[in-house]
Amino acid sequence: MRVAFVLGTTSGGTGRHVLMLVEGLVRRGHQVLVAGPRSVEEQFSFAAAGARFAEVSVSDRPHPANDLRAVLAVRRLTRGADVVHAHGLRAGALAALGRPGPVVTLHNALTAGGFVGLVYGLLERIVARRAGHVLAVSPDLAERMRRLGARHVRAAVVAAPVPRPARRTPQEVRDDLGAGERPILLTVARLAQQKGLETLLDVAAGPWQGGEPLFVVAGEGPLRGELQRRIDAEKLPVVLLGNRDDVPDLLGAATALVMPSRWEGQPLTLREALMTGTPAIASEVGGIPEILGDGGILVPYGDVAGFQAAVRRLLATPEAARALAAAAERRGREMPGADDVVADALEAYLACAGPRR
DSSP, X not given: OEEEEEEOOOSSHHHHHHHHHHHHHHXXXXXXXXXXXXXXXXXXXXXXGTOEEEEOOOOSSOOHHHHHHHHHHHHHHTTTXXXXXXXXXXXXXXXXXXXXXXXXXXXXXXXXXXXXXXXXXXXXXXXXXXXSEEEEXXXXXXXXXXXXXXXXXXXXXXXXXXXXXXXSOHHHXXXXXXXXTSOEEEEEOOSSGGGOHHHHXXXXXXXXXXXXXXXXXXXXXXXXXXXXXXXXXXXXXXXXXXXXXXXXXXXXXXXXXXXXXXXXXXXXXXXXXXXXXXOEEEESOTTHHHHHTTSEEEEOTTOHXXXXXXXXXXXXXXXXXXXXXXXXHHHHXXXXXXXXXXXXHHXXXXXXXXXXX
């Protein structure tokens, strides 16, 4: 089968998901094309995995002239493909305009309004009306696409790569962070509006009777300056580490992963935490409840008191923390793997490509 992927700018889970698909399809003897911005090839090396890469400018903001060029490029590049699989709403809409009937995986929901929200709504309708299959990473996304008239909608299977073993002991990590005897609460997130980091700072502000924990944030993004200014002004027990390549080490030293996001689909970081036996305290939004199960504590989005109570529960009752860690490890063993992801995609591909083959 000849499969063409279309994706836009991404630095995280979407690119890793596509790379997993590319590797699995190539191993099975399928021909694969990846069309997208040069930056995604530089970061994920699809060509090294056996795909042919073609540069197509799929930006994260509307640009009529560039978007028209992208539609025409997708139409030309995918002319011989049996299936086109686009990832993300913008890439999905452009692919659907270039060639009706693609498979579209929706990885994110909009958490902003205004003009961006209006454009997002238009793109959703294009995907709903012209996609052959829509794979959604959370139940709320799937339900929204059904309401908009999408013909075939189902849950996407997403897997996280098995985390590498930690290279440092928890004590070595604690020493590097200057944590002393304080418990470490880890957040791994892009420093952006969707991730709800203002809630994290509210949680960190306490009060913390009996000793405050250290909140550690791994990630980079446009809100770094704003967050750091508040951390400094209020002397909050929060450290912004920037981008890190030692997340397994950090997870090994953390009491819990804290995820205060406004919305998430199937966050790979949460899966990685569960696979390392690290429980999570997370917003009850999007696809998080389905992934987390009994491996952590769910809190309504923005509920500062709820997050603080969950943290205190783990810190004050070691037996509860141990029980949650064991449950997280069990959930981690239940996570789908790369073969499950590829098999799920091929099922959608065969349904779409069948009439043309």
